[in-house]
Amino acid sequence: MAGKPTLFGLTGSRAFIAGGYGGIGGGIARRLAEAGAAVAIAGRSGDKAATFATTLVGDGHVAHGFPMDAGNVADVQRAVDDAAGRLGGLDILVNCIGFNREQRIADVTEAMFDEMYRGNLRAAMFLAQAVARHQIEGRRGGSQVHLLSVRAKLGMRGYERSHPNTTIVLFEPDQRDPEMFLANTFSYSQRRAIAEHAYQQTRQMLRSRRSVLSAQFAQHGVFIDDAVLDDPRRTLVSRRAPRTRMAGALKRLECVLNDLEHAIAA
Numbered sequence: 001m002a003g004k005p006t007l008f009g010l011t012g013s014r015a016f017i018a019g020g021y022g023g024i025g026g027g028i029a030r031r032l033a034e035a036g037a038a039v040a041i042a043g044r045s046g047d048k049a050a051t052f053a054t055t056l057v058g059d060g061h062v063a064h065g066f067p068m069d070a071g072n073v074a075d076v077q078r079a080v081d082d083a084a085g086r087l088g089g090l091d092i093l094v095n096c097i098g099f100n101r102e103q104r105i106a107d108v109t110e111a112m113f114d115e116m117y118r119g120n121l122r123a124a125m126f127l128a129q130a131v132a133r134h135q136i137e138g139r140r141g142g143s144q145v146h147l148l149s150v151r152a153k154l155g156m157r158g159y160e161r162s163h164p165n166t167t168i169v170l171f172e173p174d175q176r177d178p179e180m181f182l183a184n185t186f187s188y189s190q191r192r193a194i195a196e197h198a199y200q201q202t203r204q205m206l207r208s209r210r211s212v213l214s215a216q217f218a219q220h221g222v223f224i225d226d227a228v229l230d231d232p233r234r235t236l237v238s239r240r241a242p243r244t245r246m247a248g249a250l251k252r253l254e255c256v257l258n259d260l261e262h263a264i265a266a
Contacts, residue, residue, distance in 0.1 A: 011036030014087040016080060016131055018042050018070065019096035021052040024147065028094050033061035037092065040083035042068040062087075070097045070123035071115075080130035093131040093144040095124055139264075167216045171205055173198065189258055199236035203229060 015032045019025040020041035033039050033056050041049040041056075046067025053065035064086050068079035084090045098120050101112055124146050135142035206213065206229055214224050228234060 010092075013037040013091045014040070014084075014089055015092035015094065016040045016042065016083050016090050017094045017096065018068065018127055019098075020094070021045070021048045021065075022096060025094070025096035026052060028096065029063070030056065032092070032094070033059075033063060038062035038087050040064050040066055040087060040090075042066045042079050042083065043097075044069055070127065071118045073122075073126045076123065076127050077130045080127070080134065084134040089138040089140075090131050090134040091138070091140055091142045093128065093142075095127055095144075095146040097123055097127075098147070167220065169213065169216070171202055173201065189261060196236045203234075 010032060013032075013036070015029075015037045017025055017029045017032070017039060020029040020039070021043055025041075025043075029039050029041055029052070039053075039056065039062070041053045041063060042065075043049050044067070046065065049065030049067060051065070053063040056063035064083065066079045066083055069075040080090070099116075101116060103112065128144055128146070131144065132142075206224065210224060210226075210229070217223060
């Protein structure tokens with residue numbers, strides 16, 4: 001609702017939320033709307049998408065519902081184009097679509113594999129492509145977020161039980177981290193900054209879990225290099241002066257890309 005405190009402002013932004021009427025998707029759509037974004041709610045059930053959009057409109061937000069079969073590329077493109085036309089463009093994609101069919105590896109059929117591929121990986125690819133076309137056309141940059149279900153964590157626990165000699169270590173970004181989730185990934189310099197930030201955050205996670213992970217890794221003959229982990233000067237991308245022709249060419253290319261980025265922004 002209007003006046004509710006938010007962590008960030010999105011007034012003037014247009015967001016497409018795939019799977020936007022479910023539990024997670026609905027919560028994300030509402031928070032984006034409360035932050036000022038106009039939202040497009042899309043999913044297999046056009047009635048549910050329209051009903052939730054109507055609820056958001058009743059709360060004073062701008063929202064529209066669109067039916068979309070994520071497994072059908074043409075339908076994905078149609079839904080995205082319809083949403084862009086209704087909202088005047090798209091700046092944000094949040095993909096909450098995904099499903100799983102739990103089967104033993106020996107029992108997985110070709111049809112089941114194709115269904116999983118079509119509804120998860122292929123759907124995400126062409127959804128990202130369809131939205132990116134409008135983000136590029138709008139020349140305002142944009143953000144895309146594809147969610148990983150917590151079911152993956154349950155699956156990992158299952159693997160640990162079925163493979164007792166395997167150690168699975170999961171690192172996840174903090175969902176409250178604005179540098180990871182609110183940066184403009186169309187910007188060359190910001191992609192470098194995101195990569196560096198993710199690298200430093202991973203090092204911090206390793207340091208915070210060092211005692212536990214050291215014991216787990218040692219079981220497999222893997223040891224943490226404390227000198228590397230604790231070196232405050234270590235970065236992902238070295239800033240040393242170029243020493244070879246190739247390094248010099250890459251440095252000049254970086255400068256050209258940065259100049260191009262500034263020219264476009266101007």
